[in-house]
Amino acid sequence: MKSFVELYTRLDRTNSTNAKLSAMREYFRKAEPACAAWAVNILSGRRQKRLLGPAQLREWLAESVGLPDWLVEQSYAHVGDLAETAALLHHTVKAASQDGSQYASVEVGLSAWMERLLLLRNLEEGEKRQWIQAQWQQSPLAEGFVKTKLLTGALRVGVSQTLVVKALAQEYDLPTAVIQRRLMGDWQPTAANYLDLIGPDDGRHDVSQPYPFCLAYPLEKDPATLGGAELWLAEWKWDGIRAQLIKRQGNIFLWSRGEELVMHSFPEIVQAAEALPDGVVIDGEILGWTFASDADAQQEMDEVCGKPLPFNQLQRRLGRKKVGPKLLGEVPVILQAYDQLESDGISMCGRPLLERRSGLQKTLSYAVSPHLRLSPALQGSWEYLAGLRHSSRERGVEGFMLKRLDSVYQAGRVKGDWWKWKVDPYTVDAVLLYAQAGHGRRSNLYTDYTFAVWEGEQLVPFAKAYSGLADSEIVELDRWIRKHTKERFGPVRSVEPVQVFELAFEGIALSKRHKSGVAVRFPRIQRWRKDKLVEQADSLTLVKSLVADNAL
Amino acid sequence: MENILRLAHQGIYCPAGDFYVDPWGAVEKAVITHAHADHARVGHKKYYAHPDCIPILHHRLGDIDSEPKAYGEEFQLGDARVSLHSAGHILGSAQVRIAVGDQVTVVTGDFKRTPDPTCAPFELVTCDTLITEATFSLPVYRWPNPKSVAEDIFTWWMNCRERRLNAVLCCYALGKAQRVMAELMRFTDESVVLHGAVLPITQIYRSQGVQMLEGRPVEEGENYAGQLVIAPPSAIGSPWIKRFGRHEAGFCSGWMRIRGNRRRRGYERGFVLSDHADWNELVNTIRESGAQKVMPTHGRTDSLVRYLREQDIDAEALETVFGESEE
Ligand SMILES: [Zn+2]
Numbered sequence: 001m002k003s004f005v006e007l008y009t010r011l012d013r014t015n016s017t018n019a020k021l022s023a024m025r026e027y028f029r030k031a032e033p034a035c036a037a038w039a040v041n042i043l044s045g046r047r048q049k050r051l052l053g054p055a056q057l058r059e060w061l062a063e064s065v066g067l068p069d070w071l072v073e074q075s076y077a078h079v080g081d082l083a084e085t086a087a088l089l090h091h092t093v094k095a096a097s098q099d100g101s102q103y104a105s106v107e108v109g110l111s112a113w114m115e116r117l118l119l120l121r122n123l124e125e126g127e128k129r130q131w132i133q134a135q136w137q138q139s140p141l142a143e144g145f146v147k148t149k150l151l152t153g154a155l156r157v158g159v160s161q162t163l164v165v166k167a168l169a170q171e172y173d174l175p176t177a178v179i180q181r182r183l184m185g186d187w188q189p190t191a192a193n194y195l196d197l198i199g200p201d202d203g204r205h206d207v208s209q210p211y212p213f214c215l216a217y218p219l220e221k222d223p224a225t226l227g228g229a230e231l232w233l234a235e236w237k238w239d240g241i242r243a244q245l246i247k248r249q250g251n252i253f254l255w256s257r258g259e260e261l262v263m264h265s266f267p268e269i270v271q272a273a274e275a276l277p278d279g280v281v282i283d284g285e286i287l288g289w290t291f292a293s294d295a296d297a298q299q300e301m302d303e304v305c306g307k308p309l310p311f312n313q314l315q316r317r318l319g320r321k322k323v324g325p326k327l328l329g330e331v332p333v334i335l336q337a338y339d340q341l342e343s344d345g346i347s348m349c350g351r352p353l354l355e356r357r358s359g360l361q362k363t364l365s366y367a368v369s370p371h372l373r374l375s376p377a378l379q380g381s382w383e384y385l386a387g388l389r390h391s392s393r394e395r396g397v398e399g400f401m402l403k404r405l406d407s408v409y410q411a412g413r414v415k416g417d418w419w420k421w422k423v424d425p426y427t428v429d430a431v432l433l434y435a436q437a438g439h440g441r442r443s444n445l446y447t448d449y450t451f452a453v454w455e456g457e458q459l460v461p462f463a464k465a466y467s468g469l470a471d472s473e474i475v476e477l478d479r480w481i482r483k484h485t486k487e488r489f490g491p492v493r494s495v496e497p498v499q500v501f502e503l504a505f506e507g508i509a510l511s512k513r514h515k516s517g518v519a520v521r522f523p524r525i526q527r528w529r530k531d532k533l534v535e536q537a538d539s540l541t542l543v544k545s546l547v548a549d550n551a552l
Numbered sequence: 553m554e555n556i557l558r559l560a561h562q563g564i565y566c567p568a569g570d571f572y573v574d575p576w577g578a579v580e581k582a583v584i585t586h587a588h589a590d591h592a593r594v595g596h597k598k599y600y601a602h603p604d605c606i607p608i609l610h611h612r613l614g615d616i617d618s619e620p621k622a623y624g625e626e627f628q629l630g631d632a633r634v635s636l637h638s639a640g641h642i643l644g645s646a647q648v649r650i651a652v653g654d655q656v657t658v659v660t661g662d663f664k665r666t667p668d669p670t671c672a673p674f675e676l677v678t679c680d681t682l683i684t685e686a687t688f689s690l691p692v693y694r695w696p697n698p699k700s701v702a703e704d705i706f707t708w709w710m711n712c713r714e715r716r717l718n719a720v721l722c723c724y725a726l727g728k729a730q731r732v733m734a735e736l737m738r739f740t741d742e743s744v745v746l747h748g749a750v751l752p753i754t755q756i757y758r759s760q761g762v763q764m765l766e767g768r769p770v771e772e773g774e775n776y777a778g779q780l781v782i783a784p785p786s787a788i789g790s791p792w793i794k795r796f797g798r799h800e801a802g803f804c805s806g807w808m809r810i811r812g813n814r815r816r817r818g819y820e821r822g823f824v825l826s827d828h829a830d831w832n833e834l835v836n837t838i839r840e841s842g843a844q845k846v847m848p849t850h851g852r853t854d855s856l857v858r859y860l861r862e863q864d865i866d867a868e869a870l871e872t873v874f875g876e877s878e879e
Contacts, residue, residue, distance in 0.1 A: 012811070013820060013821055014820060015820060065691070067691055068859070068862060070858070071690075071691060071855060071858075071859060074690060074855050075690050075691060075692045078690055078692065078810070079692055079810050079812065080810075080812050081811070081812070084810070084811055085692060088691075088692040088693075088694070088809065088810075089691055089692060091694050092691045092692065092693070092694035092830075092831055092832060093691075095694050095832055096832045096835075096836075444812065444813065444816070445816070471818075
């Protein structure tokens, strides 16, 4: 545990990528495989099980430090992190009790610690409480913090999976793509798996194993600078769930980009895949779909044959053990296939896109199902495509994806071969109505905002946004909020309706769950419109007209 | 408070002695606890302060009429018997003890009880009414041993040097900067580079006999690498900092106890070194003073007041303007 706590401290103290890499490499070099496996799991941000709820921990914390509940609450509100609060309070109490500065904690390895945590669930309430309180009381500051973080399943240290993969790749002299592939899917942190992870590259992998997704950067220049349009494949940029469909040895797997198996959520896609030949992996996008009637389909100028449902509809299909017939009828789904990564059990990633696409077309011809289709390839000059791009909104897409026809399928986000050529976001001028303190590093600042638009004489809340302001603006706005608070409701303050902000968002849909009647996608602050008066903010009517623009 | 001190327009006022303690408006007689800007302001007719405080007052406020009062030396102002007692906050900092009849009130000013080689240690003064600072009055604030903090600073400096980076340490120019330079003498006798705001105050400290590392001013055209640079926090993000090229920035403050405070301000390193009392020091000092009435001033007074009341100590917040520019 000590060495992991030290690693955490080193990672937390630097913003430099190189320093983070060398700290991780040093850790992996010395760590037992079982501990290193857990470190990979934790550092790469895999979801840890939350073993105890925050309410319970707070109660036990107050009892353990012998301070009044309200004071523990105020401390927590001030610090913004429960694990940190627990560690700090125990540190203070320890000093006050003057029982010397020696801590009695016994050194256990990270893996032993994690295994012990998993056994907690077998304990009774009172035993759990005693055990946790003893841990708090025996652990030095940083160790107490990390231990509690692991208990609540939320240790974040400012490294991504990509960086962990890079550190391992450098340390063990392996291609990053190999490590990334091995880590994909349902990777379990065991010593054996860790040794496989860093073992020599022999090309073997298990039947459910997906490939790391190839991702694109946004195109910020004129597409003409990319060379002739004939060198590129243009596709609609669908706004759904990126997924990989795998059929190997008669088994079908459907992975989301979040590396979750989602077969249960989308049975019609799995069923459609039954007809595919064995040993194929398809990269595509799951979309909620409105199928065009035959008559409409006749008139369609391209091969789309219908239109995606808003993302909030697709979301209803997620996180269910079983999808009932009602939902299957209301939100039918399709997989728009982009690419084929494996054919006959052999990786196609090194082959050019043109070849992979023709393979994909052939593969899909086996499955005669409306739920499995080829994402249409769009062809024409850049001028033609630029014109066609204007119809993105009414088609319910975000613009185009551009992929070089001779490009190989790479792992992760790469520049040059793939680009997102998105349409400009929607923008609305809205009024700041409520503010709430942020979490973690922003816990002492009001950084979470609710915005409203006019409906007659009333301001109706319609979007929440966090990001988009510069740090100096956040501080300025925080000060303003504190001075112009109207009311407080717990952690939330209502403020005088004065400040106008330009909000940008990617999508909009009608929603019964929202008071305003609309739900927006990826809202963020574009600009602080200090030049605008509150009366000049936009109306709900205007916002709803954007839905119409986006409608079926 | 009703008896000895009350809150007036210009600050905390003693009617029996017709004087103020750390007033924020211009007055005839001001007893000054220490030279920080929120406590010592310009415009008073007469300043009473500790002899070590007075040169700093002159540096900051120019030509003022000051009268030095040693720690423990009782002097009469009207019907009040007044004396200064060491507060351990910065050089020349004092608590003010005011006795009228058989009642005693103490104003702590800013204070701390952790050891500091640049100033006299805190002296506990018993009283009936205690007016205390409350800058860090939440139990999450507990200070680590300053020696180990100084060691961390030194290790960081050496670590930056290995990577040919300068280590820019942000400290408040009066008190903290000098404390760091004194603490670092345990580890090195190298000189450090001082920002223009830190230099003159350091000279005053040195002329009062405080032992510290040598500090040298920034020289135009010099190429700095692997140096420790001590600057006020305002220097971060200013053009001044550019001359140090690639550097890491650290901040020395009690606020650095909280991880989010450090990350939000964008410092790579936070060093928990404060010239104020931490939670335990506040609570212990209040208990040991024997005061029947406690009035916290600046800081999170609400939590301390509530806590004390639950401990059956009569407490009430006193709204002042202190603590707006410090730590
Ligand atoms: Zn001060």
